[in-house]
Amino acid sequence: MEGRSRDGIRVAVLAGGFSSEREISLASGEHAVKAIREAGYGAVELLDPSAPGFLAAMEGGSWDVAFIALHGAGGEDGMIQHVLEYLGIPYTGSDAASSVCGADKELSKLLYERAGIPVAKGVALERGQGYDVSAIIEELGRDLFVKPAINGSSYGVSKVADAAQLPAAIERAFDFSDKVLIEQRLVGVEVSEGVLGGEDLTALPVVEIRCPADSEFYDLDVKYVDPTDIHRIPAELAADDYARVQELACRAHRALGCTGFSRSDFIVTDQGPVILETNTIPGMTETSLFPDELRHAGIAFSEACAQLIDIALDRAADGAER
Known part of the structure; x- marks a missing residue:
C-alpha cells in the first residue's frame, strides 16, 4: 500500500441496483463518492448496475477498482462480485463466495x-414447503421473529407474539425471499x-x-x-x-x-x-x-474508504502474482 498514488486511481462507486434496498444503496453510494474524493482520488464516478449500458461502462471505463455500495440482492449476494471478477476489475469488500x-x-x-x-434457535422454510404452526410454536415458543433468509435492512421482518400472526408473517417474508427464517425472540x-x-x-x-x-x-x-x-x-x-x-x-x-x-x-x-x-x-x-x-x-469515513480500496488493490495484486 505504501507509495500508491491516489490521484492516479480511477474508482467506480457502484450503487442503486435492482434490490428493494435501492434507495438506501444510492444514499450509501453518494456518501462514499464524497468521501473517496475527499481522500484524494482523482477520478470517482457513481455507476448504477440497473442503468442501461452499465456493463459497457464498466468494461470500457479503464477502472482501477470498483467500490461496492450495493445492498441486498445483486450486491451482497455475490452477483456483482462474479461480474467484476469476469471483467477483471478489483473490488472492495468480500469476495463472491463469502458474500453468498x-x-x-x-x-x-x-x-x-x-x-x-x-445463535438464536430457529427453523428455516423454503418457498412451497408446508409447515405446521403448532409444531413451530411448540419448538420455539410464541415470541418470534420472522425474516427473509436472504435479504437485509429489515424488509419483510415481522415480530410475532401469537400463533395466529405467524402465517401472515411467513407470507410477508416470502415476498422478499424464497427462504424464510423463524427464530426465537x-x-x-x-x-x-x-x-x-x-x-x-x-x-x-x-x-x-x-x-x-x-x-x-x-x-x-x-x-x-x-x-x-x-x-x-x-x-x-x-x-x-x-x-x-x-x-x-x-x-x-x-x-x-x-x-x-x-x-x-x-x-x-x-x-x-x-x-x-x-x-x-x-x-x-x-x-x-x-x-x-x-x-x-476517530477514523474518518474517507480514510476507511481509502483503506478498503487499498485492500482491494492489494488482493488483486496478490492474485495476479500467484
Missing part, C-alpha cells in the same frame, strides 16, 4: 455455530459491531441501539433517522459483554471469510451475546451505524 455465505442467514448460522458463536440489549481491516482487524466501538418507545424493533422507520436519537456509542454494557461482542464480531467476519469490513448485529442476553446476522456491505449513509462507529473511533 453472509447473504444466506441459514448458511451463515451454520458457519457461526461451527466457529463457536452463539431474544430478550436483551440490541447492539451492533463493525470491524475494519485486512488480516489485522480493528474492532470499532460497540453501538447500542435504543429504539423509540413506539417502535417494536430496529426497522426501516428507525434505521434512517438522526443517529443521535437511537445510537448510543459506546454501548452501556458490562465490560466482559462489551469485549465479547467485539471478539465475536471479528470471529464472525473470519468465519464467513469476509474481507475489508463487515458489521454484525447481536442481542446481549443475561447469558451473553447472541449473534443475529452479519452485513458484508454495511450501510454507508450519513446516518448508518458503520460510519457512526468510525466517527466515534
Whole structure:
C-alpha cells in the first residue's frame, strides 16, 4: 500500500441496483463518492448496475477498482462480485463466495455455530414447503421473529407474539425471499459491531441501539433517522459483554471469510451475546451505524474508504502474482 498514488486511481462507486434496498444503496453510494474524493482520488464516478449500458461502462471505463455500495440482492449476494471478477476489475469488500455465505442467514448460522458463536434457535422454510404452526410454536415458543433468509435492512421482518400472526408473517417474508427464517425472540440489549481491516482487524466501538418507545424493533422507520436519537456509542454494557461482542464480531467476519469490513448485529442476553446476522456491505449513509462507529473511533469515513480500496488493490495484486 505504501507509495500508491491516489490521484492516479480511477474508482467506480457502484450503487442503486435492482434490490428493494435501492434507495438506501444510492444514499450509501453518494456518501462514499464524497468521501473517496475527499481522500484524494482523482477520478470517482457513481455507476448504477440497473442503468442501461452499465456493463459497457464498466468494461470500457479503464477502472482501477470498483467500490461496492450495493445492498441486498445483486450486491451482497455475490452477483456483482462474479461480474467484476469476469471483467477483471478489483473490488472492495468480500469476495463472491463469502458474500453468498453472509447473504444466506441459514448458511451463515451454520458457519457461526461451527466457529463457536452463539445463535438464536430457529427453523428455516423454503418457498412451497408446508409447515405446521403448532409444531413451530411448540419448538420455539410464541415470541418470534420472522425474516427473509436472504435479504437485509429489515424488509419483510415481522415480530410475532401469537400463533395466529405467524402465517401472515411467513407470507410477508416470502415476498422478499424464497427462504424464510423463524427464530426465537431474544430478550436483551440490541447492539451492533463493525470491524475494519485486512488480516489485522480493528474492532470499532460497540453501538447500542435504543429504539423509540413506539417502535417494536430496529426497522426501516428507525434505521434512517438522526443517529443521535437511537445510537448510543459506546454501548452501556458490562465490560466482559462489551469485549465479547467485539471478539465475536471479528470471529464472525473470519468465519464467513469476509474481507475489508463487515458489521454484525447481536442481542446481549443475561447469558451473553447472541449473534443475529452479519452485513458484508454495511450501510454507508450519513446516518448508518458503520460510519457512526468510525466517527466515534476517530477514523474518518474517507480514510476507511481509502483503506478498503487499498485492500482491494492489494488482493488483486496478490492474485495476479500467484
